[in-house]
Amino acid sequence: MKELTNEILNKLIDNELNNSEIDELYHLIKQNNELQGRLKAHQMVDSVLKNLKIESAPENTTELIMAKISANILVKERKNGLFKFFMSLFGIIIILILGFIMFSEPTGQEIIIPQLSSVKNYFGKIFSIFSFPINTKVISIISSAVTVIVLVSGYFIFEQHRAFKNKLNSIL
Amino acid sequence: MKKLTENEIIESVKKGNHGDFALLIDIYKDRAYSLLKKMLKNEMDAEEALQDAFLKVFNSLNEFRGDSKFSTWFYRIVYNTALTIISSKKRKIIMEMNSVEDHFDLGDEDNKIYAQTENHNEYILQIVDKLPVRNALVIILFYIDGLSLNEISNVLGISIVNAKVLLHRSRNALRNLVLKHNYQEVIL
Numbered sequence: 171m172k173e174l175t176n177e178i179l180n181k182l183i184d185n186e187l188n189n190s191e192i193d194e195l196y197h198l199i200k201q202n203n204e205l206q207g208r209l210k211a212h213q214m215v216d217s218v219l220k221n222l223k224i225e226s227a228p229e230n231t232t233e234l235i236m237a238k239i240s241a242n243i244l245v246k247e248r249k250n251g252l253f254k255f256f257m258s259l260f261g262i263i264i265i266l267i268l269g270f271i272m273f274s275e276p277t278g279q280e281i282i283i284p285q286l287s288s289v290k291n292y293f294g295k296i297f298s299i300f301s302f303p304i305n306t307k308v309i310s311i312i313s314s315a316v317t318v319i320v321l322v323s324g325y326f327i328f329e330q331h332r333a334f335k336n337k338l339n340s341i342l
Numbered sequence: 343m344k345k346l347t348e349n350e351i352i353e354s355v356k357k358g359n360h361g362d363f364a365l366l367i368d369i370y371k372d373r374a375y376s377l378l379k380k381m382l383k384n385e386m387d388a389e390e391a392l393q394d395a396f397l398k399v400f401n402s403l404n405e406f407r408g409d410s411k412f413s414t415w416f417y418r419i420v421y422n423t424a425l426t427i428i429s430s431k432k433r434k435i436i437m438e439m440n441s442v443e444d445h446f447d448l449g450d451e452d453n454k455i456y457a458q459t460e461n462h463n464e465y466i467l468q469i470v471d472k473l474p475v476r477n478a479l480v481i482i483l484f485y486i487d488g489l490s491l492n493e494i495s496n497v498l499g500i501s502i503v504n505a506k507v508l509l510h511r512s513r514n515a516l517r518n519l520v521l522k523h524n525y526q527e528v529i530l
Binding site for chain 1: 360361363364367368371372373374375376379389392393396397400401462463466467470481482485486509510513514516517518520521525526527528
């Protein structure tokens with residue numbers, strides 16, 4: 171070791187020098203005040219940095235972040251719930267329309283399109299799997315059941331919305 | 343009550359116990375805040391970034407597979423959040439981000455801090471605040487958070503060699519300032 175370089179000083183601080191290199195270093199600086207000063211200054215910096223204090227985050231940080239997370243979760247749940255509701259409603263409406271088309275009595279005035287007729291027959295066959303007699307009474311029972319389901323779903327959606335609003339108010 | 347380890351907390355949150363995320367916030371909030379304050383040099387921005395960073399961590403926690411240490415993954419998010427804020431505000435800091443100067447020209451700031459501080463301890467701590475951002479970050483991640491140079495390079499997205507160069511240059515610069523004011527004479 172001929173001179174005290176920055177690299178050697180940093181290696182000393184990081185415990186990357188072996189014993190013989192450390193001995194060599196101390197031998198080199200023994201009679202040199204300037205080099206001793208550099209080493210002392212370097213060690214001083216390292217020692218102060220080792221005692222660096224962590225700054226405290228504001229007191230209510232955890233609560234604020236958790237509130238934001240809860241609000242995000244609620245919004246996501248609400249979006250999912252609404253999406254499911256509208257998809258179900260859409261599905262029910264489609265089924266009702268299809269059912270109405272398939273089982274409505276022919277008026278005699280409708281224009282017969284062969285392709286439409288074959289599609290109608292095809293769906294007619296599918297619906298005939300549920301082999302129960304379709305008449306006005308059955309249709310009114312199905313309509314009543316669907317109405318009840320829609321009303322109950324509506325009630326639950328309303329309750330969910332109210333609970334969401336309450337939660338949101340409690341968070342904010 | 344049994345104290346959960348960091349990995350247990352992460353697994354618990356992943357399983358849907360969202361409330362346990364508060365434990366993770368408590369572990370990291372102060373360290374992340376220190377880092378953000380050094381980068382953004384403003385308390386309000388640091389608070390805002392801190393909240394954003396934790397939200398991002400929560401939303402992407404399922405993507406954390408444990409390939410690296412959680413702290414490395416976490417600090418990377420904190421660092422990137424701060425970068426986004428910096429770039430949106432187009433601060434002077436952007437210029438500083440590329441600085442790897444060996445000698446920091448603190449000019450009047452150095453003299454002001456020297457005049458205001460009573461001892462070498464106070465002086466060095468205040469000078470760290472005035473270092474270019476990346477130099478200050480390396481020092482914080484190395485000395486406060488105890489990250490290795492490999493982990494620091496992952497957080498900052500630089501090579502290990504560059505992380506080492508930044509750390510060494512920061513120390514050398516601080517040492518030169520200590521020598522300038524003869525603080526080394528304090529040690530007998």
